Amino acid sequence: MNLILLHPGELDQQGQARISDPRRLAHLREVHRATPGDRLTVGVQGGKMGKAQLIELTRELAIFALEPLTEAPPPALPVHLVLALPRPRMLARTLEHVTALGVKDITLLHTKRVEKSYWQSPELLPEKIHQHLVLGLEQARDTRLPSVVLSKGFRPFIEEQLPALLGERRGLVAHPGMPMECPRGISEQTLLLVGPEGGFIPWEVEKLQEAGCQGMHLGPRILRVETAVTALLSRLF
Structure with a gap:
């Protein structure tokens, strides 16, 4: 702490x-x-x-x-992270890591390869999410809590939420096998979408690309979600 x-x-x-x-x-x-x-x-x-x-x-x-509190918290990353809901234990660590890195907007998304039982986990209770966010803030010396939204349907997300999220952001989908390498050192507002273990299914990638997102990859290695998210944020920003 x-x-x-x-x-x-x-x-x-x-x-x-x-x-x-x-x-x-x-x-x-x-x-x-x-x-x-x-x-x-x-x-x-x-x-x-x-x-x-x-x-x-x-x-x-x-x-x-x-004493007089005059120091501003560190700047936030210019990113809205859309993360396919990980398994509960991995979710807890990932929330802490991305909060420590400066992510302030998080959407947890259901996709085909997300186990439906994950949505019943106690880790999704508001008090548990808050606990992990606080641990991330304490680690990084930050005071601004991220916003976390639960999105339990992929198609409603594509049709109802994604257009607004992409309004003033560059959409990037992290997925193995994409032709474009992950960019480095960008500063523009970004919507970063990361799939579950096993990745997005082809139909999901197709729909995200049709909506205006670019596919990208981190290289030939297959990484755990918590590792991939940390690597992506570090490389992008």
């Missing part, structure tokens, strides 16, 4: 923050080994970052005195 991320509701009128959730308290004690008087990096969810002095730390409560 490289940032103590504070919810606005944890702040009081006296410029102090009070933390009572067990996860952050345990991290302060066991990882930071914090003691009263320590100055740690904090940030307010959706706001700015800076330093705060630890005033009190018990097993039930941490109290910080905030």
Whole structure:
């Protein structure tokens, strides 16, 4: 945890923050080994970052005195990530990784090769998604939570959501065997679509291309979804 991320509701009128959730308290004690008087990096969810002095730390409560928070969070990547829903354990890691890299718009999509049972996973509960996003923000020292949308039908996505998403974005579909190599170092607003394990089926690739997306590849190696997404974002931006 490289940032103590504070919810606005944890702040009081006296410029102090009070933390009572067990996860952050345990991290302060066991990882930071914090003691009263320590100055740690904090940030307010959706706001700015800076330093705060630890005033009190018990097993039930941490109290910080905030210094002026003047540091802006790092810039977001210019990308909306559309990710075919991975298996639950991989979803958790992927959400944390892409949040740490600066993705702020995420759509989780159903495709032919996505197991329907994945949509019943507890990892898709709002509180679980929020937990993984927060872990990504804490890792990267960021304060702005991504937006996550669940899209459980491929055809409705193509017909109802994709045209608007492509309105001011370049659409790129990552899929093995495409003739174009993944671009490097782009800065334009981008819609990046990544398939499930096994990739999109040919019909899905065809429909995405018909809608205006370009197919691209990362090379001859077949990568796990979490590895592929990280590699794509790093190479593109």
